[in-house]
Amino acid sequence: MLYVLAVPGPIEDVEEVRVLEWHGPEGRAFAVGDLVVELETHKALVEVRAGQAGTLRRIVCREGDWQDLGKPLALFADAADEPLPASDQGLAALNVEFEVS
Amino acid sequence: MTPLAMLRAMKRIRAVEAALAARPDHGFQLFSSGEEAVAVGVCAALKPGDQLLASGRAIGPALARGVAPRLVMAELLGRVAGPNRGKGGRGHMALPGAGFFGAHAVVAGNIAIAAGVALAAQLDGERAVVVCIFGDGACGAGALHETMNIAALWRLPLLFVCDNNGFSISTPREAALAPRRLSDLARPFGIPAATVDGMDSEAVRDQAIAFVRHARAGKGPAFLECLSERFESHSTATRETRSAEAMAAARARCPIDRAIARLRLDEAAVARMDAAVAAEVAAAIAFAEASPLPDPAEALGDVV
Amino acid sequence: MSSELGARKVFFREAIARAVHEAMSADPRVILLGQDVGAFGGAYKEFQGLYEAFGPARVRDTPVAEAAMVGIGAGAAAAGYRPLVSITYMDFLVLGLDALVNYAAKARFKTAGRLTAPVVVKTTSGAHGQGVAHSQCLESWLMSVAGLTVVAPATAADAYGLMLSALDHDGPIVFVDHKRLYPTTGEVPLDPTPTPIGKAAVRRHGRDATITAHGYMVRVALEAAARLEEAGIDCEVIDLRTLTPLDLSTIAESVDRTRALVTLEEGQTPCGVGTEVAFRVQRMVGAIRVARVGAMPAPVSSNPVLEAAVVPDAARVLRAVHRMLDA
Numbered sequence: 001m002l003y004v005l006a007v008p009g010p011i012e013d014v015e016e017v018r019v020l021e022w023h024g025p026e027g028r029a030f031a032v033g034d035l036v037v038e039l040e041t042h043k044a045l046v047e048v049r050a051g052q053a054g055t056l057r058r059i060v061c062r063e064g065d066w067q068d069l070g071k072p073l074a075l076f077a078d079a080a081d082e083p084l085p086a087s088d089q090g091l092a093a094l095n096v097e098f099e100v101s
Numbered sequence: 102m103t104p105l106a107m108l109r110a111m112k113r114i115r116a117v118e119a120a121l122a123a124r125p126d127h128g129f130q131l132f133s134s135g136e137e138a139v140a141v142g143v144c145a146a147l148k149p150g151d152q153l154l155a156s157g158r159a160i161g162p163a164l165a166r167g168v169a170p171r172l173v174m175a176e177l178l179g180r181v182a183g184p185n186r187g188k189g190g191r192g193h194m195a196l197p198g199a200g201f202f203g204a205h206a207v208v209a210g211n212i213a214i215a216a217g218v219a220l221a222a223q224l225d226g227e228r229a230v231v232v233c234i235f236g237d238g239a240c241g242a243g244a245l246h247e248t249m250n251i252a253a254l255w256r257l258p259l260l261f262v263c264d265n266n267g268f269s270i271s272t273p274r275e276a277a278l279a280p281r282r283l284s285d286l287a288r289p290f291g292i293p294a295a296t297v298d299g300m301d302s303e304a305v306r307d308q309a310i311a312f313v314r315h316a317r318a319g320k321g322p323a324f325l326e327c328l329s330e331r332f333e334s335h336s337t338a339t340r341e342t343r344s345a346e347a348m349a350a351a352r353a354r355c356p357i358d359r360a361i362a363r364l365r366l367d368e369a370a371v372a373r374m375d376a377a378v379a380a381e382v383a384a385a386i387a388f389a390e391a392s393p394l395p396d397p398a399e400a401l402g403d404v405v
Numbered sequence: 406m407s408s409e410l411g412a413r414k415v416f417f418r419e420a421i422a423r424a425v426h427e428a429m430s431a432d433p434r435v436i437l438l439g440q441d442v443g444a445f446g447g448a449y450k451e452f453q454g455l456y457e458a459f460g461p462a463r464v465r466d467t468p469v470a471e472a473a474m475v476g477i478g479a480g481a482a483a484a485g486y487r488p489l490v491s492i493t494y495m496d497f498l499v500l501g502l503d504a505l506v507n508y509a510a511k512a513r514f515k516t517a518g519r520l521t522a523p524v525v526v527k528t529t530s531g532a533h534g535q536g537v538a539h540s541q542c543l544e545s546w547l548m549s550v551a552g553l554t555v556v557a558p559a560t561a562a563d564a565y566g567l568m569l570s571a572l573d574h575d576g577p578i579v580f581v582d583h584k585r586l587y588p589t590t591g592e593v594p595l596d597p598t599p600t601p602i603g604k605a606a607v608r609r610h611g612r613d614a615t616i617t618a619h620g621y622m623v624r625v626a627l628e629a630a631a632r633l634e635e636a637g638i639d640c641e642v643i644d645l646r647t648l649t650p651l652d653l654s655t656i657a658e659s660v661d662r663t664r665a666l667v668t669l670e671e672g673q674t675p676c677g678v679g680t681e682v683a684f685r686v687q688r689m690v691g692a693i694r695v696a697r698v699g700a701m702p703a704p705v706s707s708n709p710v711l712e713a714a715v716v717p718d719a720a721r722v723l724r725a726v727h728r729m730l731d732a
Contacts, residue, residue: 013588018416042416042588043450066414066590152484186517193515202483203516207507213473214508217480217488224436224462224486244503247473255465403514404551405576 002085003054003076003094007039007046009069014041016068019061027080029055036096037073044100051095055080060088102145107302108360109374110144111137114161115357116375116382117170121160121177127337128177130191133161135300135332138356139264140165142305143232143325146313152202152222154215154233157192158264159204162234166201168194170381171388182392186399202231209235209242212261216248219259219322230316232260238269240283249322253290256321260312261287263324264299266331271342287324299327300356303363330354412562412592418451420561420593421527421582424568425452425489427597429459432487435572436463438478439491439527448493449529449587475501475526479509479577482524487572495530495581496541509577510552524578525571531583531621531671532716536707542620542672542700544581548649548681554578555648556602559623561591563646566600574602581648583621583671605652607659611641614726615659617682618669619645622717626669629722638726648678656682657689665694667725671716674699696729698722 007017020038030036030050039046054076061067061074075084076094085091102110114137121127133140140161144153147166155162163173168184176183176194183189184196195203202218205211215233222229239245240263252259263283267274280286284294293315297304305327312323330351334341341348361371415423429435437455439447443466446453456464467474471492478490492498498505509522532540547555554576558564564582571578608623609630618626623644630640641659645651660666666686668679679697687693701715 015588016590040416042418042590184517185515185519188517189515193511195516195519197519203520205508207503210476210503210507213476213504214480214483216473217477217482218484219480220477221481221484221486224481244472244476247468247470248476250468251470251473251477254468403516403518405513405554 001078002082002091004072004088004091005036005048005074005076005094005096006072007069008093011069013043014069016066017041017046019063019065019067019073020045021063022059024056026056026059029053029080047099047101049097049099051097054078054094057082057084102306104303104360104364107141107145107306108357108364109378110141110165111302111357111360112374112378113170113381114140114164116378117164117173117385118160120382120386121174122337126178128179128190130160130177130337131158131335132333133158135351135355136264136266136329137161138302138305139262139299139327139329140234142302142327143234143262143309145306146309147200147230147232149200150227150229152197152200152218152229152231154202154211154218154231155204156208156211156235156239157204157206158236159191159194163194163201163204166199168196168199168201170385172196174385175389175392178389179394180389180392181395182388187395188399188403209239209244211235212239213244213248216252216257216259219252219257220255222258223255228258228317230258230260230313232262234262234264236269237263237265237267237274237278237283240278240286246286249287249290249292249324252322253292256319258316258319259322260309260316261322261324263326264329265326266329268331268335270335270339282326284324284326292322292324294324294326296326296328299329300354300359302356302360411596412594414590415561415593417561417564417586417589417591418447418449418453420565420591421451421568422453422455423593424565425455425572426458428569428572429455429463434485435487435489436465436481437489437491438465438467438474440467440469440493442466442491447491452491471497471500472503476504476508478524478526479504479512479522482509482522482577483512483520487523487525489525489527489572492526492528494539495528495543496538498526498528498543501526505577505579506550506553510550513576514552521575522577523575525574525580526577527580527582529582529584531585532705532712533584534707534709534712537704540705540712542670544579544648545670545672545677545681547579548678552576553649554602555581556646557581557619557648558646559586559620559644561589562593563600565593566598567602567646569597569599570602573599581620585621600646603647603650603652605646605655606644607641607655608644609640609642611639611663613639613663614665614667614730615641615643615656615663616667616669616722616726617643617645617656617679619648619678620671622669622671625717625719626722628719629726632719632723633726638730640726645678651682651685653685653689657686660686660693661690665729667696667698667722667729669698669717669722671700673702694729694732696725698725
C-alpha cells in the first residue's frame with residue numbers, strides 16, 4: 001500500500017513549511033520512531049518521525065523547497081518494489097509523529 | 102592638575118557665572134556656584150580622550166573640562182560662535198572634541214546616554230573613561246538604577262558622579278531619597294562607591310583619580326557622591342526656599358576660599374589670579390558679543 | 406525553489422536576520438542590544454545566528470530595562486557606533502521614549518550637527534491574541550517628532566531592504582514590524598538591495614479608489630481589493646513603507662487619478678497615519694472623497710471575539726470603500 005507524507009493542517013499561524021533535511025534517500029526503510037525529515041515553520045523546527053514502518057519511495061519536496069500544509073512532501077510504501085502511482089490523489093496519509101522545538 | 106590650576110578653574114567658573122548673572126540678557130540659567138569643586142575635582146582626574154556628560158547645571162562642568170570661556174559664553178548668550186551655534190544653550194551645550202560630550206537638561210536623562218558612550222569606549226578598546234555628573238534630584242529616577250545595573254553587568258568604564266547639593270529645587274534630599282548616603286545606591290550592584298566632601302576640590306580629585314583608574318583598568322563602573330552646597334537658588338527663575346542663615350552657612354563653606362587657605366596664598370597672589378580671571382571673562386564677553394545671533398532660518402536646520 | 410530569478414523565498418524573520426548579518430559583516434560598528442537577542446536568537450528568531458557569528462561583545466542580551474536600552478543605544482550611536490536596539494513589543498517602547506525623543510531625535514539639532522545619534526530602534530506592533538498591553542500600534546505617535554525617521558515594512562523584501570537602509574541611516578530611526586508578518590514568507594533579492602527610505606510602493610494598480618496602508622494592513626488592503634474587484638470596483642493599493650517622511654508624491658499621483666482615498670491602519674484613527682496622509686494629499690490634489698479606517702476606539706483584548714471586533718479586517722475596508730463611493 002502507498003501513503004502520502006504530509007503535515008496536516010490547519011495549524012494556527014502556519015501556512016507553509018520548508019524542508020530542511022531528509023534523513024534517508026529514496027529506497028530507505030524506516031522503522032517506527034525513526035527520524036524521517038526535518039521541517040521548518042516560521043517559528044519552529046519540526047522533526048517528523050515515522051509512526052509506522054515503511055519505505056521512502058519518492059521525495060516530492062527537496063531540501064530547501066516549500067510546501068503548504070496538507071500537501072505531499074513524499075510518498076511511502078509498505079514494500080520497496082510496489083509500483084508508484086501516476087498521481088498521489090486518494091492515497092492514505094502516513095502515520096507520523098511530530099516533535100516541535 | 103595642580104591645586105593652583107584647580108583654584109584658577111574654580112575662580113573661572115565663579116567669575117563667568119557672575120558676569121553672566123549681571124547681564125539683563127542672562128536668560129534661564131542654573132548656576133554651579135558653590136559646586137565648582139565637584140566639576141573641577143572630577144575633571145582633574147581625566148585625560149584627553151575621556152568624555153564628560155553633565156546635567157542642565159552645565160556651566161561648571163563645561164568650563165572645568167576645558168571648554169574655552171569665550172565658547173561657553175557665546176553659547177550661553179545664544180550666539181553663532183558658540184560650539185552649538187547658540188542652538189543648545191546652557192542645557193545642551195556640547196563640544197565632544199574637547200572631551201565635553203555634552204549637557205542634557207532632562208534630569209537623569211544623560212545617564213543612560215553616558216553608559217552608551219562608555220559602551221562605545223569599551224568597544225573602541227582605547228581605555229577611555231566616561232563620566233556623568235548628575236544631581237541628587239536624579240537619584241530617584243529609574244534610568245539611574247537601570248543604568249547602574251547594566252554598567253555593572255557589562256563592566257562599563259563609567260564613573261557616576263552625584264553632585265549632591267542637598268536639594269532638588271525645593272525638596273531637601275532627605276525628603277526625596279530613602280538611603281542614608283546616595284553612594285549606597287550603587288552598592289547593591291557591586292559598584293565601588295564613596296561619599297566625599299564636595300567643597301574640597303582635592304578630596305574630590307583624589308577619589309576621582311582612584312575611581313577613574315579602576316574604570317580605565319577595565320574593572321567596571323564606580324559611583325562618587327560629592328556633598329556640595331548650592332550658593333544660589335535652583336535657577337534664575339526659581340525662588341530660594343532656604344533661610345538667610347542657611348544660605349550664609351552654606352556660603353561660609355566656599356570651596357574657593359578653602360583652596361586659597363590650603364595653598365596659603367596671600368592677598369596679592371589672589372588679586373593677581375582674580376585679575377587674570379577677570380581678563381579672561383572680559384575677553385569671553387567681548388568674543389560673545391561680537392558674534393551675531395543665528396538667522397531665524399537656522400531654526401529649521403540640523404533637524405534630520 | 407524561488408519563482409523569480411535572483412531572489413529567494415524566505416520567512417519574514419529570515420529577511421531581518423539576513424539584513425542585520427550583512428550590515429554587521431560590512432561594518433564593525435553595528436551592534437545589537439535587546440532582550441533575548443543573543444543565543445535565543447530573538448523572540449521571533451529574527452536574530453538567529455548573529456550571536457554565533459559576531460559574539461557577545463556585539464550581540465548583547467539586556468535586562469528588561471527599556472529606558473536604559475534605548476539610552477545606551479542612543480549614546481553609543483552618538484559616540485560613533487550603529488546600534489540596533491530591539492524592543493520586543495511596541496507597547497513598551499513608551500518606556501524608552503525619553504532617550505529616543507528627548508535625546509536621539511534632538512541630538513543633531515541641539516549640537517548644531519556636532520553629534521548625531523544613528524540608532525535603529527526595531528519594535529514589533531500589532532494585535533495577535535496577547536491582550537491590551539501587548540497589541541498596540543503606536544507608530545503614528547512618532548510621526549510628529551522632528552528629527553525621527555519611521556519605517557514600516559509589509560513584505561519580507563522590505564523587511565530586508567528597510568533594515569539595510571535603517572542601519573545605514575545617519576539619524577535615529579524606528580523600524581516597526583508586526584506580529585502577524587512573522588508567519589508570512591516572501592521573495593528577497595539575492596543581491597544586497599536596500600529599500601529607499603521615503604519611497605512608497607504601489608502594490609496593486611487601479612482606477613476607482615486608492616487604499617493606503619502600511620505593515621500587516623497592506624495584506625488586508627489587498628484582500629479587500631480582490632473582493633472589491635468581484636464587485637466591479639478597481640482599487641489601487643499603496644504600501645507606505647516609510648511613515649516619516651511620507652512619500653506624498655506617489656500617493657498624490659494616485660489619488661489625483663482616482664479622486665477617492667481610503668486610509669487603512671491597525672492603529673487608532675485620531676491623529677493617526679491616515680489623518681496625516683488624507684490631509685496632506687488633499688492639500689496637493691484638491692477636494693476628494695476620503696475615508697479613514699483604523700482600530701475602533703478601544704483597547705484590544707486578548708479575547709479573540711473582542712480583538713476581532715476592534716481590529717480592522719477586509720470586510721470593514723470593503724464597507725468603507727462602498728460607503729465612500731456610494732455617497
